[in-house]
Amino acid sequence: MCRRAESTHRTADTAQDFEAPYGASRAGVPFGPPEGPSERRARGTALPRSAGRASFAFPAPPMEGPAERPPAYGALLISGRWALRRPPCPEGEATRPSRRGRATGVPEERTTVARTEAPGSAGAPDQPDAESPPGTAGAHVAGAGPLGGGAGEPGPSPQHVPHPRVAAADADINGTVGAVLGALLAERLREAWHTDPVSGRDIAERVARFTCLGGRRLRPALLWWALRACALPDGDRARAALRVGAAVELLQTCALVHDDVMDSSRLRRGRPALHVSLAVQYGASSTDPFPGAAAVLAGDLALAWAEDTLAETELPDPVRRRVRAVWRLMRAEMVAGQYLDLHGQVTADRSALLALRTARLKSAQYSASRPLELGAVLAGADPGLTRRLAEAGAPAGLAFQLRDDLLGVFGDPSRTGKPAGDDIREGKPTLLVALAHARAGARGRLADVAVLDAALGDPALSAEGLDAVREILESTGARAAVEERIDRLAARALARLDTLALDAAAGERLRGLLRLVAGTPRPGPHHPDREAGHADTARPH
Numbered sequence: 001m002c003r004r005a006e007s008t009h010r011t012a013d014t015a016q017d018f019e020a021p022y023g024a025s026r027a028g029v030p031f032g033p034p035e036g037p038s039e040r041r042a043r044g045t046a047l048p049r050s051a052g053r054a055s056f057a058f059p060a061p062p063m064e065g066p067a068e069r070p071p072a073y074g075a076l077l078i079s080g081r082w083a084l085r086r087p088p089c090p091e092g093e094a095t096r097p098s099r100r101g102r103a104t105g106v107p108e109e110r111t112t113v114a115r116t117e118a119p120g121s122a123g124a125p126d127q128p129d130a131e132s133p134p135g136t137a138g139a140h141v142a143g144a145g146p147l148g149g150g151a152g153e154p155g156p157s158p159q160h161v162p163h164p165r166v167a168a169a170d171a172d173i174n175g176t177v178g179a180v181l182g183a184l185l186a187e188r189l190r191e192a193w194h195t196d197p198v199s200g201r202d203i204a205e206r207v208a209r210f211t212c213l214g215g216r217r218l219r220p221a222l223l224w225w226a227l228r229a230c231a232l233p234d235g236d237r238a239r240a241a242l243r244v245g246a247a248v249e250l251l252q253t254c255a256l257v258h259d260d261v262m263d264s265s266r267l268r269r270g271r272p273a274l275h276v277s278l279a280v281q282y283g284a285s286s287t288d289p290f291p292g293a294a295a296v297l298a299g300d301l302a303l304a305w306a307e308d309t310l311a312e313t314e315l316p317d318p319v320r321r322r323v324r325a326v327w328r329l330m331r332a333e334m335v336a337g338q339y340l341d342l343h344g345q346v347t348a349d350r351s352a353l354l355a356l357r358t359a360r361l362k363s364a365q366y367s368a369s370r371p372l373e374l375g376a377v378l379a380g381a382d383p384g385l386t387r388r389l390a391e392a393g394a395p396a397g398l399a400f401q402l403r404d405d406l407l408g409v410f411g412d413p414s415r416t417g418k419p420a421g422d423d424i425r426e427g428k429p430t431l432l433v434a435l436a437h438a439r440a441g442a443r444g445r446l447a448d449v450a451v452l453d454a455a456l457g458d459p460a461l462s463a464e465g466l467d468a469v470r471e472i473l474e475s476t477g478a479r480a481a482v483e484e485r486i487d488r489l490a491a492r493a494l495a496r497l498d499t500l501a502l503d504a505a506a507g508e509r510l511r512g513l514l515r516l517v518a519g520t521p522r523p524g525p526h527h528p529d530r531e532a533g534h535a536d537t538a539r540p541h
Contacts, residue, residue: 163235169224169242177220180242181212181249188305202281203298206274211253211302215269219252219371220245222513226375226389229506233379236314241378243313244323248371250306255334255366257299261292262342263426264459270417274298315378322377330370337362344429345457352434359401359431360394368397368493368517372510385500392496396514399489402482403519405430409470410479421466427457431485436478448472490518 162170169176185208192204223245227233233241259265260273267273272280275295284291310327340358343349372393376386407416408423409432423430433456440448455461455469473479493514497507 162232163238165235165238165242166228166233169238170228173221173224173245174217177217177224177242177245177249178212178214180246184243184246184305184309185211202278203294203301206277207253207257207298207302207305210257210268210274211249213269213271214249215252216516217245217249218513218517219248219367222368222371222393222510222517223248223375223378225506225509225513226372227379228375229379229500229502229510230376230381230385230389231379232503237378240313240315241375243309244374244378247306247309247313248374250302250309251331251334254299254302254306255338257295257302259338261295261299262338263422265418265422267413267418270414319377319380323374326370326373326377330366330374333361333365333370337366341428345427348427348457349429350434350437350456351429352431352438355429355431355434356398358429359398359405363401363404364394364397366397367400368393368514388496388500392493392500393514393517394493395489395496396493396517399486399493399518399520402431402486402489405432406479406482409473421461421469424455424466424469425457425459425461432473432478432482435481436473436476439476439478440472443476445476448476486519490515490520493518 165176189200189204189208193200220242224241227237227241231237256268257274260268261275265273266276273295275291278284278294279286279288279291282290310323315323337358337360340354341362344354344358369390373386373390376389381389405423405428408418408428408430409420411418411420413419424433433452437449437452440446440452451468451472455465458465461469494511497511497514500507502510
């Protein structure tokens with residue numbers, strides 16, 4: 001029985017309340033002994049730092065008396081590898097921007113997003129700088145425009161020195177987007193808690209946490225380096241691009257939360273899926289609709305936040321119209337691809353044609369082509385270059401999904417964060433399965449066809465049954481064929497990219513990112529793991 005009645009109005013008296021739904025044990029979480037609302041108010045709800053963790057805590061809401069302003073219920077600390085891919089700031093080091101807009105003792109991209117700093121306040125990481133650092137005033141370009149110069153040419157003139165915000169994103173796009181997300185989500189959390197503390201705690205806080213923990217943030221990285229490959233933006237255009245990248249990450253949160261509900265997945269990124277954490281919190285049974293329904297609302301909230309972020313981003317009208325057009329296509333393709341995924345399961349369609357169309361809509365466009373297109377549009381690139389850049393991303397995006405299909409069957413759960421075999425148990429229409437099914441039938445291996453037909457869509461498939469499916473995928477050559485196709489797709493993406501007139505340094509970063517998207521990274525001085533945040537090709541969601 002769901003323990004809703006006793007939990008609905010329970011306030012979070014300790015930060016442990018927010019760790020427990022994600023399976024974090026009390027041991028090793030440096031929050032100290034439990035304390036009540038009065039103790040936490042006394043210490044100002046200060047959050048302890050812990051390496052590699054993103055911590056959320058909320059004081060109890062006021063019980064009486066009107067507030068003069070919306071209370072800052074939320075406290076969001078971004079530190080370590082989850083958000084900024086850096087060690088947390090040393091104790092005692094200032095982490096709040098000064099009144100003049102510069103971080104005091106901490107680089108802007110490492111700034112802790114405190115609960116008292118709203119995105120519109122001075123020094124918030126997604127706002128224009130109040131002034132440039134010494135020696136750079138007036139050095140950046142007045143507006144985004146096509147870049148000249150390439151390898152072997154003289155160094156940048158004073159008119160082509162990057163704005164500090166551009167330099168920060170170039171050095172660490174993952175961390176810079178994380179800082180923008182932190183500021184945005186701190187404000188959204190305040191609004192959510194002001195509206196209702198219960199939904200703020202159960203839904204909004206989970207959405208913020210899920211987004212800030214993040215994956216590899218490949219889509220914002222592709223967007224940024226596409227922008228940089230086409231133009232050197234000024235501070236305002238860079239800020240707009242980072243906000244659009246943050247909106248893309250929130251859209252990804254929506255997609256993944258909903259996907260986990262549709263697939264009944266219990267794990268995401270190595271932790272309990274959002275609907276599972278809600279079920280644990282309220283003691284809901286596997287047949288109770290509450291956790292799934294609440295997770296749908298969480299995904300809807302992430303989508304609303306993504307739309308708000310995009311709508312509130314300041315852009316010239318012609319650029320805004322182009323950005324909105326790409327955004328609409330990306331949303332529609334994502335929904336269509338997800339529906340085809342479900343349709344293939346219910347119809348048991350094993351055709352390679354359906355598998356490829358699903359992969360193109362579900363991942364190829366959304367994971368590579370559209371982020372590249374958004375970056376080019378934000379740079380003010382002409383339609384021809386924008387289209388060709390998006391076409392360069394399409395093969396890499398398709399390879400992305402094919403690699404994901406392989407990892408869904410053969411991957412190591414400790415690296416992918418997802419149980420191996422779920423795609424088989426759900427009967428997903430993948431090229432890997434379609435090839436194995438077609439080849440076994442063409443060779444008269446009817447017993448293998450029967451094994452595949454029985455296993456696909458069987459939620460109770462045993463480990464031995466999964467091993468039998470893996471053996472068929474290997475013996476029919478389906479796995480090798482998919483691996484070969486991934487290599488061809490990656491090579492095609494790079495060949496298309498090489499035909500474009502792009503900035504040399506930014507173009508090389510794009511090459512590395514496309515390799516990583518396709519699952520074929522190559523180590524090197526500009527390997528994009530620094531932006532993407534991982535050193536392997538584990539299931540990239």
